[in-house]
Amino acid sequence: MAVISYREALNQAMREEMDRDPNVFIMGEEVGYYNGAYKVTQGLLQRFSERRVVDAPIAEMGFAGIGVGAAMVGLRPIIEFMTFNFSLVAIDQIVNNAAKIYQMSAGQFTVPIVFRGPSGPAVQVASQHSQSFESYYAHVPGLKVVMPSTAYDAKGLLKTAIRDENPVVFMEGETLYNTTWDVPETDEHLIPLGVADVKREGTDVTLIAWSRMVWVCLDAAKELAKQGIEAEVVDPRTLRPLDIDTLASSVRKTGRCVIVEVGWPVAGFGAEIAYQLQRLCMDSLDAPIERVCSDDVPMPYAKNLEDEVQPQVKDVVAAVRRALYLD
């Protein structure tokens, strides 16, 4: 094992998969000579040349669609969105083409493509650059949606996503790139899509979160421990496919559940998880399932307002106390 950053983990995953399979290539804005807007593709141009690390102009719909077409005839593209905020201008390619071609062609054409890039609010980049679209993509049959929270998961999940035969929307935490974790030093570190991970064990309440909110929940769990409450933190890691069994097992054990997401509350993915859990765990639940989300507003710029809008440790603690009928 080696302690590496989330950014380095993603970089290793792509480098190893490109070494392994000549059909894998990267395309996106600034991925080559600039070494990536967030330096995730650092050094890949030097290693693999312009043929396989392709700097694209600002034309997300165009290069996302080129990826889909190339995938249909046998290549395995990694399409980098500088951020997922810009994926909206390519969403027709992702939803109408990538997600549907396998089905529309009755299984004749597969689209083994990864759309990846940073997602979620960063710091003071205001409303158009601070969004979490996982609920949009998780809504679509034919897509897989991956949201790693640690360097360990980022590497293992990205390698699996690149080898997957289906289109995968791989959303990285924009504020997680510098976080570190122990990662195995093997080029076969693969984590299957659709397997949740218990990030902290506990007995009193289940906290369900993905991407950066896992870190918020781990901090909240420390705070709760001081109050004598042991929280279990479960990270689904992939929203589609969703490992509902692991989530449900934890909820059956604790009897209480708080779902924490940085996205907006209305039709957020947490609502879907809550629905499935109440179906599966009704007899074990001792309280209604709580949700903690960002406020239902476009993100403000001012730092104090930005913090107020997003789920904080204190918000998670408060929700847990509600679920335990302590307040």
Place this chain on the structure above:
Amino acid sequence: MGMVRAVVTAAMTTPETKRVERDDQQELVDTTLEELTPLYRQMLAIRRLEEACAKAYSQGKIGGFLHLIIGQEAVCVGAIAALEEKDYVVATYREHGHAYAKGVPARPILAELWGKKTGLVKGLGGSMHLFDKSKNFLGGYGIVGGHVPIGAGAAFASKYRGDGAVTLCFFGEGASTIGGFAEGIALAALWKLPIVFICENNQYSMGTPLYRSLAVEDVSMRALAHGMPRDRFDGDDVVKVKRRIAEAVERARTTGEPTLVEVITYRFRGHSMSDPGLYRTKEEVEEWRRRDPLGRSRQRLLDLGMSEDELGALEDDVRAEIEDAVKFADESPPADEYLPYVIKE
């Protein structure tokens, strides 16, 4: 309907515009019976296939949207005749003819439109989404212009692998105003992808004529901004279409350069079955029917020495082929599965 203008010859032009002269005023393109006979047969089969679809639609055997290509057959047949088997074709929702010209038999096409298990895509796609991997037919797409980057992607893969294949990407002139088209051709030009973009300009994007859609009606001029070769011509003569597209295909195959080709054509029917076409004058439609690419090729075959008896036999053969496909579609079992193709396990 006084605002409906005459055809492209009178369209708004600029000094750079490639004027399209009326084709019946031009010289005939040299051809032979050997070359023209299979092209005529394909066009006729597509016409009969489309007529069978129109009938089946009125009988309720086909549901949803149905866009017929009647009148435009010379474009897809001529263009695809310029290809090799390994080459790719990407098309729109008006793509039955393109699929047939690329080698997809009439039986699975009609069975698909009938929503049957034996359909080309098992009743999952219908009229707008025909796909045949074995023929390198990369599909029919229902979002205008959304497939243009996909065509560029297939061409990107050909360049990446060096497999020498060329992609033909078809779309209507209505697609030239949307982002997918703009970005697709821009990237193909930038990266020199082996693709030929073929604008089947039937002069109406649904019910809106060109002059109300485009400030400059010459779609091929979009190539100029990208330094891309372009061509623009009348598409009534299937042999001319084949020759001119062959030039662009050859350029793509040998130099990797894309071309934007605009072919002027006309659909005799409405945009879809629900469109009575009230935005066009009867005179305009009659004028184009007089120029019917099928009638013209048929006359050419007679001029080249084919007898009426031989032509009659060919036409009987086509009729039998389509009747057989209709019977096949009628008798096939209904579609019966949709789950296995959402995610590949």
